[in-house]
Amino acid sequence: MDGDGGGAGIGARVLRKEDARHLAGRGQFTADLRFPGMQDVAFLRSPVAHARVGARRASGDVLFLDDLTGVADIVTRSSIPGYKLAPWPVMARDRVRYVGEIVAMAVAANRAAAEDLAEQAEVEFEPLPPVASCDAGRAEGAALLHPEWGDNLFLHSRFDSGIEAVAASAPVKVELDITCARQVMHPMEGKGVVAYWDHRAGMLVVHTSTQVPHLIRSGLAEVLGIPQAQVRVAAPDVGGGFGYKCLLQPEEILVSWLALTRKAAFRWIEDRREHLVAGANARQHHYTLTAYANEQGRLLGLDAQIEVDTGAYSVWPFTAVLEAAQAGGNLPGPYDFRAYRAEVFSVATNKPPFAPYRGVARPGVCFAIELTIDAIAKAVGREACDVRAENLVPGSAMPYVNVTNKHYDSGDYPASLATVREQIGLDAFRAGPARDEKGRYLGIGFATYTEQSAHNTKVFAAWGLPLVPGYDQAHVKLTPDGALEIRAGIHTIGQGLETTLAQIGHSMTGVPFENIRVTLGDTATTPYSTGAYASRGIVMSGGAVSRAGEVLAGRIKAIAAHLLQTEPDAIEFREGRIHAGNASLDYADVGRAWYLRPEQLPEQVNTAGLEVTEGYKPATDNGVFSYASHAAKIAVDPETGIVEILDYVIAEDCGRMVNPMIVEGQTYGGAAQGVGTALFEESPYDDQGQPLASTLIDYILPGPTEIPAFRISHTETLSPHTAHGIKGVGEGGAIAPPAVIVNAINDALATLGARITQIPATPERILAAIAEAQA
């Protein structure tokens, strides 16, 4: 790692390579692509939550399921015992199961004309009783979404380490009922797909806004019944994914089917209304918790019932029950206790199929456990921050295996909490006034969490997924003119991998950063990766680039040593050149020798040349755990219920930072989404299963004025298990804000006796809590 720590290598704050095109408005997203003769697709979507679908009539180029040939349902298997299959037809067969489910596909010269056709289609819906909540789904005699199941449970899972002894003897018992709203993920760029038939290659080409191009290739080939060799999936620029774009979507299949069967170009670009209605698929949990503690507030045991409002079908490949597995498995969080029982119900409801959103279940579980810690502190009459610190896994216990068998590899959780305690000024705050000059109540809240990142084969296999990640691949190549090409099958969806992978390539080979080009996300030009999800990219693809780069560096050294008439060990990469003592070479000299002047090569030269493909996975499949503590100071207006975030501090540790600016960007973005979860975002449904937030007037996103200026500090505890000690950081920012902000609200409202246990903490909910406390 001769270039390490240098100007642009691992650890450097370099500007992002991708920014030049994005800042100039020259990014190329799916909707920017044009192909000759391309037609637009619009979908007719179900207006009702649950119905039998009767007669269908349409004129013009409108297709129903029966009009498709050779398309299979999306069937997402899981090896988890008790999991029930819910085949998902790409358009309605005999039933619709949520508002927004696709019923018909209209094709026309442009989107407006396609929408005209779609709205003229006539479909008979014979209403069935809707299941609009977990309660409704679990009720005696509930209508069944999938009658063959006999109930509405995708899965009923249990974990029990033994809770009875603690329950019988603990002096302090705290009960909480906690609710998280349903959300949409709302990437800035919606979903979109353009597909055409490449006559020369004899191939279906699919440009789709996805995080997981190689997975989509496998999925499309399977559902369309064609060989994978006949499918190329190439993701263009992607404007955020957050999990929404790591799924095989019916729209992707349908547009691809059109291109495959008609041998022409078709596209569908999701609009906001489609996203808000058919994409309301995340975050909705309900927790019934009983926590046991001693008189000092030491958490002894936790008994949890968790319901996940799972929607109608099982998404491919992550299944309907990944959320449940993560919720039950991650609820204990960063805390040190050994008695834990959890029962998780994955309830099928007449809503869009649940998908893993940035952080997966962890914003919910962090909210639940952190409110529990504060409630325990309150019950024992102590400062919540102190009680939290005493319950965290101490740094001296690392590595630590927790009650649900999470292997916390490294770090000092209490130290990060102490940092934010200091930065937010807790002690001075406690000594100061409880209200500000406007009469608003002030409060401070805390949360600490772990972010499992880059967990791999065994963990995903245990979650029962049909596709399990293994070795991620990267390809590196020195070009004849001495530049470095890096290719990886992962995709960059805003997280800056074109930059960070180049930094790793630079550290490993010494090739100047500006001469490194990164190509991602195209199954025709990149080696295999399962893609960008689960905070894995920089560990997995970064690790693969590191290994491939290391091998390539050895080959460069061998040729350079021959050219400089020295030994490979004497070669050093520095300042963009190749040195041996006082002599030096340009990378182009080595490239030229291999490709164009082979007479200059050593006799025993490695015939694999200056191209290397390597695979990588960390030494453990258990994942490596980044962590952070967040703290916020807020003001609650008791007359309007409006919350202002006055200060927000974050102390995070994601191991070795490849580029601290990108870590900060990821953290800002995640935390901004977390503010949305905490205070604004909600997709409510009425009891008929009708979504009540179908435009951005009703689905409120935080804007720049609602997002505080997050103050971030870093520590770098290297992971013992990964290349360079790197851990993932893509999800973490989104995990803590709901817990932090609501703990702060409850701190502020404590003197009024009011408490919030539901997110988002809207003005209405805060006013209702105050009114209830005063009644």
Place this chain on the structure above:
Amino acid sequence: MKPAAFDYARAATIPEAVAAMRDGARPLAGGQSLGPMLNLRLARPGKLVDIKRAEGMRGVALSASTARLGAALTHAEIEDRRVEDVTRGLLPHVARGIAYRAVRNRGTLGGSLCHADPAADWVTTMTGLGATMIAQGPAGERAIAAENFMLGAFTNALAEDEMLAAVEIPRLSPAARWGYAKINRKTGEFAMAIGLVILDGPWARVVAGAVEAPPALLPRAAAALLAGETSDLDAELAERLPHLSPADRKLRAVSLRRAIAMLSEAR
């Protein structure tokens, strides 16, 4: 979310626009409310007549007692004081709190008033100022008092073939004071409650806005303000806003108390 097909014409004059409306065309101003309705296909006009550049729609005429503002002036022009302010800063203050700058660059005074969203800012402001709406139809101009212009949520007093040409705003005196308290969850969102109070010599007005209906004038509160007394705001709101829940009425009372408190702030 693409509109159903429609024809589009741009009117050069107000009579031309009125003629087009008689033929069934719907007026298009900034498109900031109509655009979304078209996209959602909630509005499906066969024809739009663009009135923004019709002669006189963007004019400002000042007299000793009023300013007459063309209905197609934008929120941003008022915010930036490119339109002379006769309200001691009230109009620019209100304009600055409407939506986001991109919306304010296009959205118009007249479009907002005609759209008659109960939570919109101009509807309450013009009622408070006692402004006069100048409508123009085939038979010429007609004046409508602001408090009679909005008939209900999303309904105005214009006839099918009438358009709003201008708004006549009474000048406030140099001694006038006002308070405008808009309560909303997020910068740029429509109001959850608006309280507006204007005190100008012997004249006072108190208005509760964003009440899911036309703004409510509160004469007892205004009289009390003039007399330097306190009134039973909650009782008057209960009388005037029986359709709101107690919690919703309370929020309007909060906005009014905050508006009253603003009267004493220096400006």
